[in-house]
Amino acid sequence: GAGVSQSPSNKVTEKGKDVELRCDPISGHTALYWYRQSLGQGLEFLIYFQGNSAPDKSGLPSDRFSAERTGGSVSTLTIQRTQQEDSAVYLCASSLNSGAAGELFFGEGSRLTVL
């Protein structure tokens, strides 16, 4: 489809393991966001990529979290040494972004469970 695609949709891992979550944004969208959502509550901002500019990493909760965006398209969010409190739905969104935030188009999320 033409929407934002995230994988895996569900991931169960053991405490201490590393995980990678992938986001494939809508073609042509220059802005890409990662958010975390716990227990169906509000969204916690993690990181924002805009074109070739340096990403806004101000929302990353610890140095165990990192993200990259290759070629201005696909993004990978990596969580190292996972902890139980990392369990959440990780949502990716992309936007056409012509200078304002614009409409964000979200994927269905990756549900992470850390045992």
Place this chain on the structure above:
Amino acid sequence: TQLLEQSPQFLSIQEGENLTVYCNSSSVFSSLQWYRQEPGEGPVLLVTVVTGGEVKKLKRLTFQFGDARKDSSLHITAAQPGDTGLYLCAGERYGANNLFFGTGTRLTVIP
């Protein structure tokens, strides 16, 4: 600490009733958006308001942006079961193109 606080957190009403959801902050925003999210899906944009004092209507939904650009409200008239979902406000701060989301309001409309 959340930048945007929504109230109420949970709301359960009968079909046909009216309701208002509030989104408040101590910060000023250049624009504010409202999204609705259904289980297992990502949020979907309902509206964007950009001018202080602006009122936008979308069928039975009325959105207002505060004069000081620090708060917003969503009013639903004659709620229907299809309105059930998680409502999220999201604000863009001046000079920053990323969006900060509110704490969310979970609405259940009972038939």
